[in-house]
Amino acid sequence: GRMMQDWIFWAALVALTIGVGAILLQAYRRGDASSDNDAALKVYRDQLAEVDRDLARAVISPPEAERLRTEVSRRLLDADRARKSAPAAGRSGKLWPTALALILAAVAALYTYDRIGAPGYGDLPLTDRLAIADQVYRDRPSQAAAEAAAPVQPSPVQPDPEFTALMEKLRAAVIARPDDAQGLALLAKNEAQLGNYIAARTAQQHLLDLMGDNASANDHAGLAQTMIFAAGGLVTPEAEKHLIRALELDPSNPLARYFSGLMFAEIGRPDRAFALWEPLLRESPPDAPWIAPIRGMLQDTADAAGIKYQLPAAKGPSAEDVANAGELSAADRQDMIKGMVDQLETRLTTEGGPVEEWAKLITSLGVINEKTRAKAAYDNAIEAFRSDDAALGQIEAAASTAGVTP
Numbered sequence: 001g002r003m004m005q006d007w008i009f010w011a012a013l014v015a016l017t018i019g020v021g022a023i024l025l026q027a028y029r030r031g032d033a034s035s036d037n038d039a040a041l042k043v044y045r046d047q048l049a050e051v052d053r054d055l056a057r058a059v060i061s062p063p064e065a066e067r068l069r070t071e072v073s074r075r076l077l078d079a080d081r082a083r084k085s086a087p088a089a090g091r092s093g094k095l096w097p098t099a100l101a102l103i104l105a106a107v108a109a110l111y112t113y114d115r116i117g118a119p120g121y122g123d124l125p126l127t128d129r130l131a132i133a134d135q136v137y138r139d140r141p142s143q144a145a146a147e148a149a150a151p152v153q154p155s156p157v158q159p160d161p162e163f164t165a166l167m168e169k170l171r172a173a174v175i176a177r178p179d180d181a182q183g184l185a186l187l188a189k190n191e192a193q194l195g196n197y198i199a200a201r202t203a204q205q206h207l208l209d210l211m212g213d214n215a216s217a218n219d220h221a222g223l224a225q226t227m228i229f230a231a232g233g234l235v236t237p238e239a240e241k242h243l244i245r246a247l248e249l250d251p252s253n254p255l256a257r258y259f260s261g262l263m264f265a266e267i268g269r270p271d272r273a274f275a276l277w278e279p280l281l282r283e284s285p286p287d288a289p290w291i292a293p294i295r296g297m298l299q300d301t302a303d304a305a306g307i308k309y310q311l312p313a314a315k316g317p318s319a320e321d322v323a324n325a326g327e328l329s330a331a332d333r334q335d336m337i338k339g340m341v342d343q344l345e346t347r348l349t350t351e352g353g354p355v356e357e358w359a360k361l362i363t364s365l366g367v368i369n370e371k372t373r374a375k376a377a378y379d380n381a382i383e384a385f386r387s388d389d390a391a392l393g394q395i396e397a398a399a400s401t402a403g404v405t406p
Contacts, residue, residue, distance in 0.1 A: 017110065021102045044076040133268035136356060140267075143227055143238040147198055150232030151346040159194065167194070174203065181210055188226070195339075197230035208242075217250035224259055232347045233340040235263035254280055258290040265297065268356050270304040277301065278309070286314065293340075296367035300401050341368060345377065352384060355391035359398035366402025374402045 048069060055065040141149065159167070167190060174183045184207040191200035204223045208215045224242040228235055235243070240263060246256035261276035277294045284291055295314065302309035341364045347353065348361055358381035365374035378399045385391035 013110065013113075017106045021106055024102060025099055040079040041076060044072050044079060047072045048076070129268065136267040136354060140234065140237055141231075143231060143236040146231035146234045146236050147201075149347060149351050150230065150343060151350055178206070179210060181207060184210075192226055192229070197226055201226045201230045217246040217253045217256065220246035220249070221253050221255040221259070225255060228259060228262075229339065229343070232343040235259060235266060254284060254288065254290060258294065261294075265301060266356065266360065270301045271307070274298070274301050274305050274307055274309070281312075296364070300363050303401075338368065341365060341370075345373065348377070349380060355381070355385055355388070355394050358384070359394045362395070362398040362404065363401050366404065371402075371404060374399070374404045378402075378404050 051065055051068045051072065054060045055062065170183065170187055170190065174180065174187050177183060184203045188200045188203040188207065191203065204226050208219055208223055211219065220242040224239045224246065227239040231239065243256045243260050246253050257276050257280050261273040264272035277298050281291065281294050281298060295311065299311045344357065344361050348357055358377065362374050362377050362381065365377060378395065381395045382392065385395060
């Protein structure tokens with residue numbers, strides 16, 4: 001089915017290209033080669049008309065008029081014969097460079113379309129894309145559904161027996177005193193470090209309920225981050241509410257801006273994601289944990305939104321930044337990227353998901369140079385959407401961006 005459609009498409013494209021080239025070449029031969037003779041023909045026809053007018057005014061005699069008609073007609077026939085033979089004789093030497101230029105232009109056009117076009121991808125006007133994004137936004141799973149669908153990830157940290165014993169005591173203490181703010185904060189932090197994001201989210205959410213209106217922008221943004229990790233990388237409606245609250249309290253909050261951009265990228269609004277991420281990249285210190293994922297996605301986001309943009313060179317950290325950052329900030333950055341990509345990959349492979357998430361996974365794996373996994377994700381996505389031409393076009397574009405050869 002799809003291979004036959006592609007073959008028909010390319011056959012039609014080549015045939016049209018050859019046809020247009022032939023028409024241009026013929027116009028070149030006829031127009032340029034006969035221009036001088038066409039002018040001569042017009043002069044001779046005007047002369048014949050002038051003879052008739054002179055005869056009518058009795059300026060010349062009938063025998064003289066006949067002689068002039070015979071002479072002008074002979075010249076007109078000679079010019080017509082010259083016009084017909086001019087393309088073959090007069091222009092043949094200049095025809096080959098023109099033909100070669102047309103062939104090169106046609107080949108360049110076909111190559112360019114093959115590289116940056118989307119063969120087989122149906123029309124998708126802006127209004128349709130906005131409607132699709134709006135539908136994806138409305139159809140997002142709830143936090144509970146996303147957490148239930150998220151695969152269980154192995155713990156990123158292997159705690160020693162002493163730490164495990166301390167965690168058991170901390171959990172028991174929170175159960176005994178469920179409204180102890182300090183215990184909840186400590187539990188949420190340590191559960192998140194162990195990769196137990198649902199447990200961390202539960203503790204953090206209860207802590208914010210206790211804080212009420214006293215919760216800061218960072219409190220709401222931190223809870224949203226834990227909810228997103230617990231949901232396998234999805235920005236759920238519940239997480240979005242906390243992002244909105246964080247930005248209401250502090251419009252410059254970087255974590256809320258980053259994850260709000262991520263939400264727009266996930267639903268198919270790269271324009272909105274770019275508007276949030278580009279200034280955040282400019283304003284943030286180079287060791288901020290959201291810098292690496294933004295740098296990994298911003299160029300693709302701009303390209304998808306049709307925005308002319310060149311990702312700037314990474315800002316080098318100062319000596320003080322290096323001294324302050326240490327291994328912890330590097331680990332935070334790596335964990336934010338790898339953890340979310342791993343969770344997305346596992347969830348899509350086991351549970352499936354919309355084409356936008358598959359495309360995001362493929363490009364993300366390309367960014368972290370996991371070409372083999374990106375190719376596997378591409379193969380799985382092609383199989384899952386084999387009957388949906390529009391989805392296949394998005395997958396092909398993501399594979400091209402990730403440098404994965406189909």
